[in-house]
Amino acid sequence: MVGEATVDExxxxxxxxxxxxxxxxxxxxxxxxxxxxxxxxxxxTDLQCLNLLTLESGPVTTGRVAELTGLTTGSATRLVDRLERAGYVVRERDASDRRRVLVTMVPERIAEFGQVWRRLGKGWSALFDDLDDSQLGLIIDHMRRTTEFSAAQVARLRAGEV
Amino acid sequence: MVGEATVDExxxxxxxxxxxxxxxxxxxxxxxxxxxxxxxxxxxTDLQCLNLLTLESGPVTTGRVAELTGLTTGSATRLVDRLERAGYVVRERDASDRRRVLVTMVPERIAEFGQVWRRLGKGWSALFDDLDDSQLGLIIDHMRRTTEFSAAQVARLRAGEV
DNA sequence: GTACGATCTCTGCGTGGCGCAGAGGAGAGG
DNA sequence: CCTCTCCTCTGCGCCACGCAGAGATCGTAC
Structure with a gap:
């Protein structure tokens, strides 16, 4: 019993x-x-958005940008405005549903800060040099599960449950 | 050689x-x-600040709040204004150096959202149930080192070194 | 074809957080 | 006493954001 207690502690x-x-x-x-x-x-916010866009496969709608960032659709419109003005993305109407606007990243522009990311990430991978693959997998798995859990909690919060 | 290559991949x-x-x-x-x-x-920002304050041991100065949050000292003043108005913290001049203002958390008020945190954290610890102590230690260690690395990179960025 | 409701995006407006620059007050050294 | 430095606060302008409603388009029913 004492043993268990100390283990729990x-x-x-x-x-x-x-x-x-x-x-x-x-x-x-x-x-x-x-x-x-x-x-x-x-x-x-703009950087965060670009980050999220690189995780998506293919173009996304303005509404999806709103979802990803947690902004209102109005603010998402403005966000896309800024990114477009800065040349990071382009707008084009969806041919199959002309209400929707597809936001596509401009590869050359994205590559630019890909450079910055890579330089900053230089020492980053070194953080894992003394970890074997299974340990790496453990961390990946943990982050994935935490992300899912977090999303569920956000949903609960927005629904006003907690 | 082939073997090594696939391992690297x-x-x-x-x-x-x-x-x-x-x-x-x-x-x-x-x-x-x-x-x-x-x-x-x-x-x-205010929530983030409260979060950071709970990690500090004892009262902190307004300048320290600026450091922790990455805001300018002026914005930090406004931030403390809001937190004080909302009752989460109190200001008091440092007796030993009357230029400084110490920001102290109000325990009762903090406890309030401690409740919320606990309810949200309910399922959080369950994420680690199937991990043993050494695995937990691995994750802790990884986060600690990443935090340090990140701080170093931020310092480099601010210094303009890239 | 027309009418109607739903869906997606955009726009005008007000609020408020933020950076900037300078003021005010307090300590340290000559 | 003067000055130099440090810490915080304040006035100002900018702009990101939420909100609510407009405009455009799609789907469906008739």
Whole structure:
């Protein structure tokens, strides 16, 4: 019993530590994103959006941009305005449904900050040098599950359940 | 040689996957933070700040708030204004150096959204049930190192080094 | 074909967070 | 006492955002 208790306590301690570290981790990303955005003379939201667009397969609608970023459709329109003015994306009406507007990334322009990303990511992969593949897989899996969990919690919050 | 090549490719694939998953992970946090902020009728920045304050040991100065959030000192002043008006923190001049203003959290008020956090975190710890302590430690360690790396990159970016 | 409701995007407006630059007040050294 | 520096606050302008309604297009029923 004593043994189990101490094991649980150790476990609690680890989870507590993880909670703390997670928050610092997130905070550091916010600062990082801000710094990169400043460097590229972009609004943080705009950079975040470009980031998300690179994760999508093919063009997306303005409405989808709103979903991805959590903005209203009106604000998404303005966001696409800025990105288009800056030359990162182009608008084109969907031929099959002319109400919709497809946002397509401009490869050359995206490649530009791909360069910045790569330079910044130089030391990043070194962080994993002493990890084997299974450990890498563990981290990937954890992030994936956390992302799903987070999305579910967001849905609950928006539904006003919590 | 062929063997090594495929191993490297597998490794590349894992890192590529991690890169993708990381970005989704970060994006989901941004949405989560936004959703929680909406729920608490707070600005995302304000919530983020409170989050960071709970990670600090004891009161912090307004200047420190600026550092933590990445805002200018002027905006940090306004941020503390909002938090104070909402009752989450109190200001008091530092007795030993009367130029400085110490920002102290109001425990009762913080406890309130501690409740929300706990309810949302209910299923969170379940994400780790099938992980043993060493695996947990691995994730903690990874986050810690990434946080440090990120801070270094931010410093480089701000210094204009890229 | 027409009418009607639903869906998608855009636009005018007001609010408010943010950076910037300078003011005000407090400490440190000559 | 003077100056130099440091910390915080304030006035100002900019612009991202939400909101609500307009405009355009699609689907469906008649």
């Amino acid at each position: 150790a476990r609690e301690g680890l989870l507590e530590e993880l909670s703390t570290v997670s928050r610092r981790y997130m905070a550091s990303y916010a600062l990082f994103n801000q710094a990169v955005a400043d460097h590229l003379r972009l609004h943080p | 597998a490794r590349e694939g894992l890192l590529e996957e991690l890169s993708t998953v990381s970005r989704r992970y970060m994006a989901s946090y941004a949405l989560f933070n936004q959703a929680v902020a909406d729920h608490l009728r707070l600005h995302p």
